[in-house]
Amino acid sequence: MIDRKYLKAIAGIFVLFAIGLVFFFIFSAPYGDGLEKTMKEAGIEEGEPVYQAPLNYGEDYVTALIAGIVGFGLTIGMGYGFFKLTRKKEEIKETK
Amino acid sequence: MHIPDGIMSPEVLAVGWVVALAIIALAVLKVNKKTDDKTVPLMAVLAAGIFVAQMLNFPIFGGTTGHLVGAALAVVLVGPWAGVMIITIILIIQCFAFGDGGLTVLGLNLTNMAIIGPFVAWGTLKLFRGRMEKTGVLAAAWASVFIASFACALELAASYQISGGAYGIEAAISMPAMLGYHAVIGIGEAIITAAIYFYLLRVAPDIIKTRTPAKGEAS
Numbered sequence: 001m002i003d004r005k006y007l008k009a010i011a012g013i014f015v016l017f018a019i020g021l022v023f024f025f026i027f028s029a030p031y032g033d034g035l036e037k038t039m040k041e042a043g044i045e046e047g048e049p050v051y052q053a054p055l056n057y058g059e060d061y062v063t064a065l066i067a068g069i070v071g072f073g074l075t076i077g078m079g080y081g082f083f084k085l086t087r088k089k090e091e092i093k094e095t096k
Numbered sequence: 097m098h099i100p101d102g103i104m105s106p107e108v109l110a111v112g113w114v115v116a117l118a119i120i121a122l123a124v125l126k127v128n129k130k131t132d133d134k135t136v137p138l139m140a141v142l143a144a145g146i147f148v149a150q151m152l153n154f155p156i157f158g159g160t161t162g163h164l165v166g167a168a169l170a171v172v173l174v175g176p177w178a179g180v181m182i183i184t185i186i187l188i189i190q191c192f193a194f195g196d197g198g199l200t201v202l203g204l205n206l207t208n209m210a211i212i213g214p215f216v217a218w219g220t221l222k223l224f225r226g227r228m229e230k231t232g233v234l235a236a237a238w239a240s241v242f243i244a245s246f247a248c249a250l251e252l253a254a255s256y257q258i259s260g261g262a263y264g265i266e267a268a269i270s271m272p273a274m275l276g277y278h279a280v281i282g283i284g285e286a287i288i289t290a291a292i293y294f295y296l297l298r299v300a301p302d303i304i305k306t307r308t309p310a311k312g313e314a315s
Contacts, residue, residue: 006134009173009300010141016292017145029155034277035097035248037160041273042265046198047102053195057151067194068148074189075147079140082185086128087136 017072028064097165097241097248097278098190099205101198105255105263112251113203119211120184126177138303139174143182146170147189154284162281165244167213168221168237169289173296175305176218183210208247213240221306229306230290237289238282245278246271 032040039045058064104112131139146166153161166186170179187205190196197205217240224232249271255264264270296304 005300005302006138009296009303010138012296012299013138013141013145013292016295017148028151028153029161031153031155031159031161033097033153033161033163034156034245034274034281035099037158037277038249038252038265038270038273039103042269044103044265046100049101049195049198051192051195051199053191053193055194057194057196064151068151071147071151071189071194072144074193075144075186076140078189079143079182079185080136082181083127083131083136083139086124087131087133 097205097209097245098187098197099201099208099248099251101200103255103263103265104201104204104251105259107258108251108255108264109200109203112201112205112207116203116206116211120180120206123177123180123184127181130175130178135174135178139178139182142170142173143185146182147186149288150186150190156277156280156284160277162241162277162284164285164288165209165213165241166289167209167240167244168217168233168285169292171214171217171221171236171240172233172289172293172304172306176214179214179217180210183214186210204248204251208244208251212247213244216240216243225306230294232306233293234286234290237286241282241285242275242278245274245281249274 031037055067055070058067146164146169149164149166151163153163155161165183167179167183170182174182184206187197187202187210191199191202191205217236220236220239221229221232224235249267252265252270252274253267256266256270257264293304
């Protein structure tokens with residue numbers, strides 16, 4: 001059973017970021033970040049990626065929102081799986 | 097601050113992988129000892145939340161943007177080792193699912209954002225512990241971005257030096273540009289981190305790992 005304090009925090013974070021995801025595109029700017037700007041100033045370009053990822057962040061509100069939801073789901077899944085798995089190993093050790 | 101493929105020398109890439117794998121392996125062991133069933137959902141939701149927050153590119157000056165790294169936020173809520181793992185999970189998903197940051201350079205991206213970021217934040221929070229904790233959160237968020245960008249600029253300069261200019265960016269350009277932009281981006285990181293910290297301080301203060309309980313309050 002999850003403590004009430006953890007539930008409140010989880011709900012708080014969830015609400016905060018769910019709202020943030022919906023509104024992020026309004027505030028999000030299309031320019032390059034600090035590293036990209038530095039690379040541009042130095043006159044160097046990205047090399048060819050050695051791995052082609054199956055997804056991207058999208059180019060309009062709807063595709064970016066879908067990418068955000070997919071990323072949110074993937075991260076929750078991987079995070080929960082990883083932390084749960086490491087916890088289970090600890091439990092196995094304790095029972096030996 | 098996600099470095100793409102093809103701009104770092106092989107030697108610097110190798111150092112990045114060695115550092116990242118060694119520290120993350122240690123983090124797995126440390127997190128394993130401290131994780132309990134109560135904190136697992138919090139850490140998973142926090143990781144997913146930071147992933148979303150990293151998608152927001154806020155404008156700074158000169159047609160440049162920055163985005164939250166989230167290292168300080170993770171450290172404030174779950175401590176440094178779990179913070180390392182949370183940012184690691186995010187960077188792995190960004191790289192493999194969305195192509196954000198190169199695969200060959202993932203070791204350096206992990207070193208900068210998932211290792212240097214959280215530990216700089218942790219060290220800064222320690223400096224402010226017990227007094228001016230709220231200021232400490234602001235300082236930790238700013239410092240985590242600024243020092244991570246310094247490491248990135250150093251890696252670019254080292255690549256340039258080692259490869260004779262075939263890779264990287266010379267220090268005379270990479271240092272002032274990276275530090276200048278990220279000094280401002282760090283302010284954005286500090287504002288977002290502090291906003292979330294103050295919000296959680298109101299709705300769930302017990303959850304904040306780095307908070308010193310008030311006198312008479314059970315820790």
